[in-house]
Amino acid sequence: MWRRRLGALLLRSPPSSSSTAASSLQHRRHHLLPTQEPLALNRLARLFTSQAGSDGDGGHSQKPFIAFVLGGPGSGKGTQCTKIASDFGFAHLSAGDLLRHEIASGSEKGELILDIIKQGRIVPSEITVELIRKAMEMSNANKVLIDGFPRCEENRVAFERIVGTEPDIVIFFDCPEDEMVKRLLGRNQGRVDDNIETIKKRLKVFESLNIPVVDYYSSRGKVHKINATGTADEIFEAVRRIFSSLRF
Numbered sequence: 001m002w003r004r005r006l007g008a009l010l011l012r013s014p015p016s017s018s019s020t021a022a023s024s025l026q027h028r029r030h031h032l033l034p035t036q037e038p039l040a041l042n043r044l045a046r047l048f049t050s051q052a053g054s055d056g057d058g059g060h061s062q063k064p065f066i067a068f069v070l071g072g073p074g075s076g077k078g079t080q081c082t083k084i085a086s087d088f089g090f091a092h093l094s095a096g097d098l099l100r101h102e103i104a105s106g107s108e109k110g111e112l113i114l115d116i117i118k119q120g121r122i123v124p125s126e127i128t129v130e131l132i133r134k135a136m137e138m139s140n141a142n143k144v145l146i147d148g149f150p151r152c153e154e155n156r157v158a159f160e161r162i163v164g165t166e167p168d169i170v171i172f173f174d175c176p177e178d179e180m181v182k183r184l185l186g187r188n189q190g191r192v193d194d195n196i197e198t199i200k201k202r203l204k205v206f207e208s209l210n211i212p213v214v215d216y217y218s219s220r221g222k223v224h225k226i227n228a229t230g231t232a233d234e235i236f237e238a239v240r241r242i243f244s245s246l247r248f
């Protein structure tokens, strides 16, 4: 889908005098991403077009392999992603970390994000997807873990529309609620949402909005469900089996 969209636009020929392939891509993408800069557009197009191997800039030439990593709050997504990144060479992009980074930047958007995170609600998808898209572009990685995303149908649809592709696989960490609560209350990293009131809200949001997304990807045969109880190392053994069997 990614290739179809971007590739068709890039490789369309011959370009008319008023509309080169690159400018028609920019024009088309302009409707999707009104704030995007042309330079970034060109690079994105090179990164994710199957014909881009000849671009000579040392970047990867194909759409990256994308794994969405889902699970309830405290199920161990971040812990396991760190291990996957280290053992299998993935870039680890955490949606929550990107949002927290935006808060730390002191931007106006950051104030809105902080307010939403404190309430355990979901940040508007356009904001989160744009942060992920930029991080993917910056990382230039050919294997990417997207941790804690998509959290709802709106997230999922926005990613497909803005980034223009679907994940290759979805990892789902299945953990009982009482274990998740225990882990979150013991995390001790100073997160504004690691308090029992916000945790209860996050659990509700997880059940009502995130589980339907997992069900959607299950129906498309993309979900690998992992029992997230036991030690982090035990869980990683199950994770390792999945990633070792993948071809990317």
Ligand SMILES: Nc1ncnc2c1ncn2[C@@H]1O[C@H](COP(=O)(O)OP(=O)(O)OP(=O)(O)O)[C@@H](O)[C@H]1O
Residues within 6 Å of the ligand: 071, 072, 073, 074, 075, 076, 077, 078, 079, 080, 096, 148, 183, 184, 186, 187, 188, 228, 229, 230, 231, 232, 233, 235
């Ligand atoms: N298997 C495990 N057993 C016990 N504690 C764990 C396990 N895995 C992770 N933890 C701890 O639980 C806490 C939550 O883990 P982690 O941050 O990886 O979860 P998460 O799914 O990313 O949570 P969130 O959605 O809130 O970001 C951390 O303090 C982590 O060290």
Ligand SMILES: Nc1ccn([C@@H]2O[C@H](COP(=O)(O)O)[C@@H](O)[C@H]2O)c(=O)n1
Residues within 6 Å of the ligand: 073, 095, 096, 097, 099, 116, 117, 118, 120, 121, 122, 123, 124, 128, 147, 148, 149, 150, 151, 155, 193, 202
């Ligand atoms: N796709 C997402 C991801 C996260 N959020 C908000 O950030 C909070 C923390 O996320 P973690 O993945 O670090 O647990 C989460 O509770 C949401 O408020 C989001 O809106 N959209």
Ligand SMILES: [Mg+2]
Residues within 6 Å of the ligand: 077, 078, 094, 096, 148
């Ligand atoms: Mg996390």
